[in-house]
Amino acid sequence: MSTTSNYLPVRSDWLASGTEAALEPDMPIIDAHHHFYERPGWTYLVDEYLEDARSGHNITASVFMQALTRYRPSGPEPMRPVGEIEYVAGATAPLQSGEPQVAKGMVGYADLRRGPAVRDVLEAELDAGDGRFRGVRHLVTWDADQTLVNPISAAPRGLLLDRDYRAGVAELRSLGLSYDAWLFFPQLPELFDLAKVHPDTPFIINHCGGVVRIASYASRRAEAFDAWSSSMRALALLPNVYVKMGGLGMRINGFEFEKGERPPSSDELAQAWKPWMHTCIEAFGADRCMFESNFPVDKGSYPFSNGWNAFKKLTAQASADEREALFRGTVSKVYRLT
Template structure:
């Protein structure tokens, strides 16, 4: 475990399993990855591109806020704009390459600013060079603080906070989306928020925040039932989407990192199937998108195995459904064609 609450990436362990790329021509938009520049946790553009160019046909990606390269001074509310500025410059450097990394950027804004968030949003848009597409302000909360990254701890009930809701309501006027990272037991709160902003695309991260460790380890069947009911409720709202991925984190309790060898794509697909297939059934392929969540999930499996697993999971889907899952939904929701 790293000091940042993430699983340690062990390149020597990942190298113990290799497999051929399945369907190497299938076009992919990686809907969610990060760059990190923190003490003991470095993963920048050249490292991501090495993973993304490992054999799959990744044509573009969406960068997700990671508290990296904030402005060191100036108004506190505007400091996260430094991350968008940095990532946009990196993206411009690679704009003519494949993949077009960070073709879309989702940045952090303190949505508790309410109506005053407009100034910060416009600052992100200004430095984003046409790539700034949305906002994520983490809302993960649990009575067990060990389940929450201390760098992103939030108060209970933030999704229902009036000012926070007012902040989210500002997004639609600027054609921006809202990414939601929360835990499964907070999904009913997200339902209320998403229902209040029908014109804003709301994107559930990481299959809805599955917890299967600590106190939840003994309640796994109950967790699944609660999660599934909440996801089906959210699927009734046409403005809600879901990212399929992010199941390589320690909180998911699948323990891939504890194995002698890293998991194969077949093992990953079988493990993920009970969680991802219900999402596709409830939301439809046109409201689901695949994500790598690298480098966070790299502590559990390789980029090659990750995308091979997604391909195995969808082997029975139609060509239209697969195009949506691997490329189309992310392109539409994050307006990548307009970048």
């Protein structure tokens, strides 16, 4: 399967060679973050997600995350992302009465750089969302090492500090919407500054806070971990900030799971992820952390079942209440899924 160089290719035979049976298969799980993709050489829509979600773990519901899918092909440019919400709402409507309730919550895109003028797009997405539209993600990934940046999601430096962008973020509160943050870990202090001035808006950090361990960071991994940890602990002091744990199967994370003769076992995943995920739980507490599959992006690194097995192993010593929060309670609260 062909993808851009920014994504790891999904190799079905390779994944099948090391797929594990689900541990604790009856445990209810809400997947806090996945996508639908329809790109050249890469289709991952409702049927493909259902195949993964029904592969052994008890995925009862999910949150769809914006992915540039099925935008409106014409009409005013700012309104075109509404097409993604229209598509997802329609494609998953039949699933809302059973399990899994795919896209029980939806996060879309709106160009927050438009400031107060973005409100018309937000209201259109609320109207299109079948009562399930919950928030916005506007990617802000930037780094001095431009080899790290996916051209599809490249952003100018300092966007989180931009006056117009912040005026767009300010529109979310009155509509009851949240803000999902995808950025690289050196940008976390900028996110702290933004979240601090919007204490009534939920901010959800994606993918453990933008772990980068390749390119110019490959030789500075210990330094990068310390900087990341410091920034995450600072963000944890803000009660309106939450974190999604997952998304560590991407190329930029530098774990190189894809280079094995077989896919990594859940034990190997848990060992690699433990410093990052345990730091998140220690800093934020279980009631502000949630697990995500980040499929299909992470599917280039490991099978769906192995990833959730690793999450379960990482929390084996947690209390029943903590595990309930991590696997479904926090995501239900933040995205109002009940």
